[in-house]
Amino acid sequence: MYLKQLHVHGLRNLKHIELSLSPQVNLFHGANGSGKTSLLEAIFLLGRGRSFRSRILNTVINTQEQVCTAYGLRESSGVSTPIGVSRGRQGDFLFKINGQQIAAASALAEALPLLLLNAEGFDLIGGGPQYRRRFIDWGVFHVEHNYRHLMQRYQRVLKQRNSLMRHDRIDEQVLAVWDAEFVELAQQIDCLRKVYLQELLPIVRKIACELSEDLGDVDYSVFPGWDETKDLSEVLLTDRPRDRHLKTTHHGPHRADLRIRIKKQNAADILSRGQLKILAISMQIAQGYLFNNKTGRSGLYLIDDLPAELDIKHRRQVCERLAVLGAQIFVTGVEREGLLNLWSDSANDMKLFHVEQGCIREDRYTG
Ligand SMILES: Nc1ncnc2c1ncn2[C@@H]1O[C@H](COP(=O)(O)OP(=O)(O)O)[C@@H](O)[C@H]1O
Numbered sequence: 628m629y630l631k632q633l634h635v636h637g638l639r640n641l642k643h644i645e646l647s648l649s650p651q652v653n654l655f656h657g658a659n660g661s662g663k664t665s666l667l668e669a670i671f672l673l674g675r676g677r678s679f680r681s682r683i684l685n686t687v688i689n690t691q692e693q694v695c696t697a698y699g700l701r702e703s704s705g706v707s708t709p710i711g712v713s714r715g716r717q718g719d720f721l722f723k724i725n726g727q728q729i730a731a732a733s734a735l736a737e738a739l740p741l742l743l744l745n746a747e748g749f750d751l752i753g754g755g756p757q758y759r760r761r762f763i764d765w766g767v768f769h770v771e772h773n774y775r776h777l778m779q780r781y782q783r784v785l786k787q788r789n790s791l792m793r794h795d796r797i798d799e800q801v802l803a804v805w806d807a808e809f810v811e812l813a814q815q816i817d818c819l820r821k822v823y824l825q826e827l828l829p830i831v832r833k834i835a836c837e838l839s840e841d842l843g844d845v846d847y848s849v850f851p852g853w854d855e856t857k858d859l860s861e862v863l864l865t866d867r868p869r870d871r872h873l874k875t876t877h878h879g880p881h882r883a884d885l886r887i888r889i890k891k892q893n894a895a896d897i898l899s900r901g902q903l904k905i906l907a908i909s910m911q912i913a914q915g916y917l918f919n920n921k922t923g924r925s926g927l928y929l930i931d932d933l934p935a936e937l938d939i940k941h942r943r944q945v946c947e948r949l950a951v952l953g954a955q956i957f958v959t960g961v962e963r964e965g966l967l968n969l970w971s972d973s974a975n976d977m978k979l980f981h982v983e984q985g986c987i988r989e990d991r992y993t994g
């Protein structure tokens with residue numbers, strides 16, 4: 628599965644872009660501020676319905692435009708599917724797949740599974756638990772058909788419960804009904820997450836070890852979001868005074884975390900920044916592998932400024948791993964030669980593009 632064509636209009640400094648892409652490797656070089664990250668942002672918008680740079684999407688729209696649009700032609704098993712996302716200044720969103728308007732961004736994610744590797748991606752190990760929950764959810768969402776529905780139901784019940792916690796008086800019977808459903812959904816979510824992460828771990832280990840031997844004994848365990856030695860319904864009951872006081876639910880899968888260790892120590896505490904990056908990349912490549920194994924499809928990798936993030940040896944290794952995966956890759960960097968040197972023989976279908984002041988043109992190279 629890959630993007631065959633990409634059109635971008637009015638997104639940051641990209642006013643009017645039309646590209647035919649390689650199914651494998653797409654390299655974008657250009658000076659700082661030329662529009663490389665904006666291009667990845669456009670692809671991300673297409674696959675997620677949001678930006679990875681700002682929560683406020685109006686800043687994404689070109690200052691002289693009213694709307695920004697990303698349109699892509701996805702090719703999968705010989706079938707072309709148009710996907711389009713547009714967003715106007717009034718907050719009006721439009722998501723379309725195959726000409727049909729769709730309501731939820733999750734349908735975009737299903738149609739175009741994306742993995743983003745950028746400087747913030749390294750928060751996966753050192754950042755807050757939300758980064759690791761997002762990582763877990765990406766994986767389970769893409770291999771477990773039921774997960775999206777389960778999470779939607781859970782979010783609804785959590786919202787209801789939190790709203791009850793804000794009332795002065797609580798109807799015990801009503802709360803008991805919500806809590807029972809809450810516990811049931813929480814256990815199902817936890818179970819799917821654990822099965823997924825267990826399956827993922829040996830792949831993470833293998834890739835991490837290939838990239839850096841001392842990362843091979845990486846280990847992790849899942850914190851489900853409550854004290855596992857206790858029954859969740861009991862935990863909810865015991866902690867209810869605090870939940871009511873702070874008007875929110877303190878236990879459940881929305882508080883889950885992944886505890887990542889190296890030699891039994893917290894990875895974020897002992898690894899160097901470079902090692903953290905390699906481990907984070909290994910975990911994301913591993914997700915791509917498992918996704919591929921399970922579904923026969925491969926996701927798209929967006930890699931922002933790879934040369935700035937890793938040394939040359941690791942850059943090459945990462946690229947080789949991705950080439951073996953057969954995934955479509957988009958890599959940006961300032962230096963043209965630096966990017967071209969990443970792929971020696973592993974990529975036989977590669978396109979190079981030059982980004983200059985918001986314009987992008989294909990740049991011929993001799994391979
Ligand atoms: N809403 C906007 N309208 C027009 N230009 C913008 C907007 N937002 C950002 N820019 C400009 O777009 C340019 C491209 O930024 P970016 O994609 O981050 O460049 P690169 O990744 O190549 O360094 C920057 O010069 C930035 O000032």
Ligand SMILES: [Mg+2]
Nearest residue numbers: 663664665932
């Ligand atoms: Mg950039």
